[in-house]
Amino acid sequence: MLDKELLQFAVEARKKSYSPYSGFRVGAALLTKSGKVYGGCNVENAAYTPTNCAERTAVFKAVSEGEREFAAIAVVGGKGEEPAEFCAPCGVCRQVFAEFCDPDFRIILGTPENIRVYTLAELLPLSFGKADLN
């Protein structure tokens, strides 16, 4: 799947965002190595801390369906009707990516018209992971 198509999938997933407290709507589209796509949106809560980011919604949906091999994720977010120009994943979500994804996992940001691609190694350098527990 093309990066642009994955971003467009994230734009669609963002429409399901449940964000009545922040008004900040985020969508994600997670591509498995086998070619499946799992969408996710942020899901907020009146007690605030139970809020789940769009990226983690997508990862947890996929893992709960038996998927553990991921190639890329696209993320879009913003307060307006249309996503903002750029929305980077938070640190907690980067750490969750690191649990399942290789350093070359691709993180596709921006808009379908202006795509910016990073690797997990670029966005989470010197990370703590399962190897550190050996």
Ligand code: THU
């Ligand atoms: N949010 C995400 O869904 N992903 C991120 O990486 C950053 C933040 C959500 C959480 C909350 O619902 C809203 O955006 C404002 O922080």
